[in-house]
Amino acid sequence: xxxxxxxxxxxxxxxxxxxxxxxxxxxxxxxxxxxxxxxxxxxxxxxxxxxxxxxxxxxxxxxxxxxxxxxxxxxxxxxxxxxxxxxxxxxxxxxxxxxxxxxxxxxxxxxxxxxxxxxxxxxxxxxxxxxxxxxxxxxxxxxxxxxxxxxxxxxxxxxxxxxxxxxxxxxxxxxxxxxxxxxxxxxxxxxxxxxxxxxxxxxxxxxxxxxxxxxxxxxxxxxxxxxxxxxxxxxxxxxxxxxxxxxxxxxxxxxxxxxxxxxxxxxxxxxxxxxxxxxxxxxxxxxxxxxxxxxxxxxxxxxxxxxxxxxxxxxxxxxxxxxxxxxxxxxxxxxxxxxxxxxxxxxxxxxxxxxxxxxxxxxxxxxxxxxxxxxxxxxxxxxxxxxxxxxxxxxxxxxxxxxxxxxxxxx
Numbered sequence: 001x002x003x004x005x006x007x008x009x010x011x012x013x014x015x016x017x018x019x020x021x022x023x024x025x026x027x028x029x030x031x032x033x034x035x036x037x038x039x040x041x042x043x044x045x046x047x048x049x050x051x052x053x054x055x056x057x058x059x060x061x062x063x064x065x066x067x068x069x070x071x072x073x074x075x076x077x078x079x080x081x082x083x084x085x086x087x088x089x090x091x092x093x094x095x096x097x098x099x100x101x102x103x104x105x106x107x108x109x110x111x112x113x114x115x116x117x118x119x120x121x122x123x124x125x126x127x128x129x130x131x132x133x134x135x136x137x138x139x140x141x142x143x144x145x146x147x148x149x150x151x152x153x154x155x156x157x158x159x160x161x162x163x164x165x166x167x168x169x170x171x172x173x174x175x176x177x178x179x180x181x182x183x184x185x186x187x188x189x190x191x192x193x194x195x196x197x198x199x200x201x202x203x204x205x206x207x208x209x210x211x212x213x214x215x216x217x218x219x220x221x222x223x224x225x226x227x228x229x230x231x232x233x234x235x236x237x238x239x240x241x242x243x244x245x246x247x248x249x250x251x252x253x254x255x256x257x258x259x260x261x262x263x264x265x266x267x268x269x270x271x272x273x274x275x276x277x278x279x280x281x282x283x284x285x286x287x288x289x290x291x292x293x294x295x296x297x298x299x300x301x302x303x304x305x306x307x308x309x310x311x312x313x314x315x316x317x318x319x320x321x322x323x324x325x326x327x328x329x330x331x332x333x334x335x336x337x338x339x340x341x342x343x344x345x346x347x348x349x350x351x352x353x354x355x356x357x358x359x360x361x362x363x364x365x366x367x368x369x370x371x372x373x374x375x376x377x378x379x380x381x382x383x384x385x386x387x388x389x390x391x392x393x394x395x396x397x398x399x400x401x402x403x404x405x406x407x408x409x410x411x
Contacts, residue, residue: 022392024040025040028410034107034108047091049090052086058078080107083104084106084107119254122346123350141159141161157169164220169223172276181212185213185216189291189315190290199221200223202215248336252336270284297377298342307354309358310360311357315369317344319335321376345377356384360388362390362393390405
């Protein structure tokens with residue numbers, strides 16, 4: 001397997017011995033206009049020197065440094081719709097990195113558009129996939145009750161026949177009190193989908209009493225198995241030396257891409273939840289972060305019964321962006337045109353007005369899920385929507401509070 005660096009932003013991992021480095025802009029960080037001066041102020045604690053690098057969607061790079069005994073001021077600008085990224089590191093007297101800030105600011109963000117057109121047969125492609133899935137009946141679904149650890153919630157392991165190499169599997173929790181309930185489906189992140197919290201019986205504290213909840217596996221595996229089972233399966237899910245979903249050769253055929261099977265499992269999971277007699281037939285909420293956010297977006301776009309989509313740090317929005325000159329980190333899928341069928345930005349246009357999308361948070365320093373891509377997704381939505389950016393937040397860390405935030409619609 002080719003080694004993949006999961007997080008480029010070190011964030012809290014660099015903070016030591018009380019050292020910190022925080023930053024903020026002189027105004028709403030996503031309210032700048034082309035050519036307008038952006039002023040970042042960096043406040044350091046516990047170090048000697050701040051070194052910084054500015055990159056951005058214009059391809060320009062600037063560097064500088066300042067003593068840490070006073071706030072460091074960085075001024076820059078951007079001449080087009082897009083984002084500036086500012087990475088600053090706090091060094092001690094020996095040159096050791098003791099804290100980091102990764103943030104940014106946006107220009108004309110409401111004008112950021114996809115960097116590549118969507119496939120011309122996008123809707124026909126998904127119509128075919130839905131028809132293919134419909135040929136596989138759910139009659140063979142299994143629902144085995146397991147101990148929930150609570151008297152007020154019943155818990156089941158479910159496995160539902162599905163198109164593709166594996167079934168749709170998950171943990172379904174149902175309130176013990178008879179009645180009709182809203183439904184929620186939760187999806188997991190890329191690495192998180194392989195961790196014990198995703199593959200083993202959920203903790204009692206995570207089981208709601210006010211809704212039915214399906215914790216859906218991205219991969220359709222069995223639960224509570226030995227570590228070797230998951231290690232071997234993950235290896236088998238990869239191809240040509242790449243971890244799953246990263247192989248550009250496999251991704252060049254949308255019918256063979258790993259995401260193909262994953263989307264079938266998403267659609268089947270939705271169908272199964274809607275078939276449950278406990279569902280109230282009205283409220284269906286989907287949520288998740290990173291890869292889980294991507295899956296929740298697929299769900300909202302592919303099933304008109306979804307009433308609310310709550311992704312955070314949504315992955316694979318405007319996948320072509322990093323390959324079209326936009327700022328990027330070191331962990332992203334290589335763009336090939338067939339990925340357009342799975343791009344969250346293209347899915348956004350299919351989410352109906354009957355569904356509300358709330359991007360609960362995204363990071364202005366997250367370059368696994370770049371803010372420019374998140375904005376393309378947001379701008380393509382035609383349904384009720386909202387979005388919150390956090391200054392200095394990366395894919396894996398948040399800055400100390402209070403946070404500088406930017407919200408859309410603007411408050």
